[in-house]
Amino acid sequence: MNQRYFLTGLFIIFAFCLSATIYGQGQSDNTQTVSDTSAALEEGNESNAEIDSAAVAAQSEPPPSPPTFWDFMTSGKYIAFMILMAVGLIILFTKWINYWIRLGALAVIFVLFGLDYFFPLHPSPMCGVTKLFMFKITMGEYFPAFLAMFAAIMIPSLIGRKLFCGWVCPLGAFQELINKIPHKLKWKNFNFTAFNTVRISLLVMFFLTFFYVRDLIIALGQRIELNPFIGVWPAYSAFSIYDPINFFELLHWSVDTTFVVLMTILVISSFIIYRPFCYLICPIGALTWFLEKISLGKIKIDYTACNECGSCEEESPCPTIKPMLENKSRALPDCTSCGECIKTCPEDAIQFKFLK
Numbered sequence: 001m002n003q004r005y006f007l008t009g010l011f012i013i014f015a016f017c018l019s020a021t022i023y024g025q026g027q028s029d030n031t032q033t034v035s036d037t038s039a040a041l042e043e044g045n046e047s048n049a050e051i052d053s054a055a056v057a058a059q060s061e062p063p064p065s066p067p068t069f070w071d072f073m074t075s076g077k078y079i080a081f082m083i084l085m086a087v088g089l090i091i092l093f094t095k096w097i098n099y100w101i102r103l104g105a106l107a108v109i110f111v112l113f114g115l116d117y118f119f120p121l122h123p124s125p126m127c128g129v130t131k132l133f134m135f136k137i138t139m140g141e142y143f144p145a146f147l148a149m150f151a152a153i154m155i156p157s158l159i160g161r162k163l164f165c166g167w168v169c170p171l172g173a174f175q176e177l178i179n180k181i182p183h184k185l186k187w188k189n190f191n192f193t194a195f196n197t198v199r200i201s202l203l204v205m206f207f208l209t210f211f212y213v214r215d216l217i218i219a220l221g222q223r224i225e226l227n228p229f230i231g232v233w234p235a236y237s238a239f240s241i242y243d244p245i246n247f248f249e250l251l252h253w254s255v256d257t258t259f260v261v262l263m264t265i266l267v268i269s270s271f272i273i274y275r276p277f278c279y280l281i282c283p284i285g286a287l288t289w290f291l292e293k294i295s296l297g298k299i300k301i302d303y304t305a306c307n308e309c310g311s312c313e314e315e316s317p318c319p320t321i322k323p324m325l326e327n328k329s330r331a332l333p334d335c336t337s338c339g340e341c342i343k344t345c346p347e348d349a350i351q352f353k354f355l356k
Contacts, residue, residue: 114170
């Protein structure tokens with residue numbers, strides 16, 4: 001690969017990582033400043049009259065309004081989403097991608113969004129789908145936090161094939177990083193139809209469950225807590241088919257028995273299969289698989305230039321490239337637009353393009 005492209009790609013990733021780190025540290029500093037100020041006031045020598053006066057003034061102030069959809073969309077976390085997806089598009093269009101740039105991008109994604117340090121995980125991508133519809137079905141409204149996450153996933157996925165999944169999702173990045181560990185046990189050409197049938201079945205069962213037990217969930221929520229908004233959470237957990245298998249919860253890094261069991265399953269399966277959770281369980285994976293059909297930007301193969309050497313099939317990490325080469329199946333395995341297949345082709349027959 002041209003060294004200039006390689007260094008430029010690394011610079012873009014490094015610059016973003018640095019800016020996001022500074023932003024995250026700034027947020028932590030602001031929080032610490034508020035805490036320090038509060039502590040100083042508590043330990044100060046103000047008179048009781050002054051303290052009482054301040055308390056009365058604080059009580060008289062109207063409560064802050066809850067964050068809106070646009071408040072979330074313009075927050076640091078969502079701006080970071082958009083920057084990473086823009087970087088991904090640039091790398092794909094300019095063909096800067098190779099194994100090492102992809103590895104660096106995955107590491108950045110995981111560090112920023114998967115360690116629950118720089119940017120908090122919640123609302124997680126899975127919550128952005130499941131809890132968005134859960135609250136709509138049970139309480140009749142979309143909540144801004146989940147609606148913003150849903151929009152941040154789906155809108156970019158219309159611009160580029162699974163752009164969020166491939167260039168932002170921390171759980172996807174974690175699985176892909178594990179799969180990149182060199183070994184000979186990889187099962188790349190698994191039965192996608194079987195995996196996808198399970199994934200779509202889970203999604204259908206999720207929606208059917210909430211339509212059929214909506215009233216029961218509301219009633220249970222009211223019995224658990226006087227406030228139905230609070231009570232609906234444990235009621236939801238009792239009925240959600242996704243709640244026990246939400247592997248995004250692992251990225252809170254709260255180690256207990258459940259964490260150890262699920263993390264062991266995820267690591268071993270990711271070691272053998274490319275993104276197993278994404279292909280087998282994830283509701284986002286199911287929804288964006290449908291969106292792949294109408295996404296503007298896609299990996300395309302110029303069949304007139306392809307000499308069927310098999311380099312892309314051998315070197316690409318995903319199971320998508322083989323059925324793409326055969327040009328027979330419409331039910332292609334998910335393409336996360338990782339772009340690694342682009343540079344494997346000696347005939348330049350694979351490109352990321354808009355439309356046809």
